[in-house]
Amino acid sequence: MLKPTLLTMAMLAAIGIQNSAQAQPHSEHHEHASAGPLVIGHRGASGYRPEHTLAGYALAIELGADFIEPDLVLTKDGQMIARHEPMIGGTTDVANHPEFADRKTTRMVDGVAVTDWFASDFTLKEIKTLRAIQTRGRDNSYDGEFEIPTLNEVIALAKQQSAKTGRRIGIYPEIKHSTYHADLKNAEGKPLFGLNFFEDKLLKKLHKEYGNSACAPVFIQSFEVSNLQYLSRKTDIKLVQLIDADDVNADGSVSLVAPYKQPYDFVVKGDQRTFADLLSSDGLDFVKSYADAVGPWKPYLVKTVAVDFDRNGDGKININDRIVEGSTGVVEMAHDKGLLVHTWTFRNDASGYGFADPQQEMTYYFDLGVDGLFTDFADTGVAARDASVHGDGTQAGECCGLEWSHLGRHR
Numbered sequence: 001m002l003k004p005t006l007l008t009m010a011m012l013a014a015i016g017i018q019n020s021a022q023a024q025p026h027s028e029h030h031e032h033a034s035a036g037p038l039v040i041g042h043r044g045a046s047g048y049r050p051e052h053t054l055a056g057y058a059l060a061i062e063l064g065a066d067f068i069e070p071d072l073v074l075t076k077d078g079q080m081i082a083r084h085e086p087m088i089g090g091t092t093d094v095a096n097h098p099e100f101a102d103r104k105t106t107r108m109v110d111g112v113a114v115t116d117w118f119a120s121d122f123t124l125k126e127i128k129t130l131r132a133i134q135t136r137g138r139d140n141s142y143d144g145e146f147e148i149p150t151l152n153e154v155i156a157l158a159k160q161q162s163a164k165t166g167r168r169i170g171i172y173p174e175i176k177h178s179t180y181h182a183d184l185k186n187a188e189g190k191p192l193f194g195l196n197f198f199e200d201k202l203l204k205k206l207h208k209e210y211g212n213s214a215c216a217p218v219f220i221q222s223f224e225v226s227n228l229q230y231l232s233r234k235t236d237i238k239l240v241q242l243i244d245a246d247d248v249n250a251d252g253s254v255s256l257v258a259p260y261k262q263p264y265d266f267v268v269k270g271d272q273r274t275f276a277d278l279l280s281s282d283g284l285d286f287v288k289s290y291a292d293a294v295g296p297w298k299p300y301l302v303k304t305v306a307v308d309f310d311r312n313g314d315g316k317i318n319i320n321d322r323i324v325e326g327s328t329g330v331v332e333m334a335h336d337k338g339l340l341v342h343t344w345t346f347r348n349d350a351s352g353y354g355f356a357d358p359q360q361e362m363t364y365y366f367d368l369g370v371d372g373l374f375t376d377f378a379d380t381g382v383a384a385r386d387a388s389v390h391g392d393g394t395q396a397g398e399c400c401g402l403e404w405s406h407l408g409r410h411r
Contacts, residue, residue, distance in 0.1 A: 036390030038372030041065035170217030
């Protein structure tokens with residue numbers, strides 16, 4: 001097992017002092033007893049710190065997140081690291097490392113040619129020389145401070161913080177681009193990893209750390225289907241089928257354009273079903289055969305319609321002005337079929353379809369009945385849950401013996 005570096009250990013020791021001074025919004029929630037549905041720290045506290053860093057995960061926990069989300073990709077030597085994509089040019093300082101200039105290359109990712117630096121061209125030792133940078137035009141004052149963590153380090157942090165806070169902090173790993181990783185070739189043209197190497201490696205680690213149980217504080221998520229079906233035959237850990245789309249049309253319907261139209265393994269197999277098809281009645285029955293939850297992009301759950309006037313009076317016309325028409329029925333139908341619903345992504349600084357106030361938006365979705373939501377700002381998520389009809393002291397994630405074990409394929 002990979003052990004945390006001295007730099008990582010020193011950074012973790014300093015996190016408590018550092019965060020208490022630097023994270024103002026709702027910081028009183030760091031001792032908050034988890035209540036109601038789940039608040040999931042999307043890529044950590046990515047609204048406040050560079051995404052997928054131990055500092056960001058620790059801050060999300062301090063701000064009240066029940067789960068932290070490490071998106072996973074593989075290094076050249078087969079190690080699982082936390083990055084949003086196999087491409088690392090946008091989230092690390094790799095462009096500032098002249099020794100890696102010749103690693104920039106073009107690869108096909110889910111049918112799209114992408115030119116960038118790819119994690120699979122770097123060993124873990126090389127990855128550890130890089131530092132994370134902030135994305136989405138956010139505060140970059142922490143750029144260059146934090147290493148790229150391994151899954152081992154994320155799990156160690158979650159367990160450490162669980163012991164420290166007395167709360168059961170879960171992890172919510174995503175297998176990124178399973179087909180892409182399975183198809184990677186080495187310099188000799190042979191498979192670098194091969195089919196389901198990624199899934200088997202992840203399960204081995206999770207079973208060792210948490211056991212093979214639906215009650216483990218773990219959800220495994222993927223936008224692909226075949227890998228989740230494979231996992232469903234090998235683990236009782238909860239599985240989540242993610243549901244993507246390209247955009248939202250003016251009438252509130254979702255836009256389905258490649259590569260966001262279908263799970264990529266469907267594309268490879270010639271399966272014509274779209275992401276939207278998986279949220280139909282038949283589609284949810286299909287998902288339930290191998291997963292415990294669906295993770296739809298939020299416009300699938302709430303219909304909002306575009307307007308051509310400044311509805312909220314902020315002097316501009318944008319997605320915040322859309323009229324909220326209410327539930328599409330997906331949450332209710334998924335629940336009727338025994339599936340949990342976790343939706344994404346809620347941000348204080350963007351993507352508020354029909355809402356100018358991010359806390360109000362999240363409270364609306366909690367009131368609608370979602371079982372969890374992903375947010376870059378865990379403090380706002382906790383405040384929203386507290387303000388919702390579910391802010392009644394019910395323990396988040398402590399329902400394994402009551403509900404989780406009776407949902408999805410564990411019914």
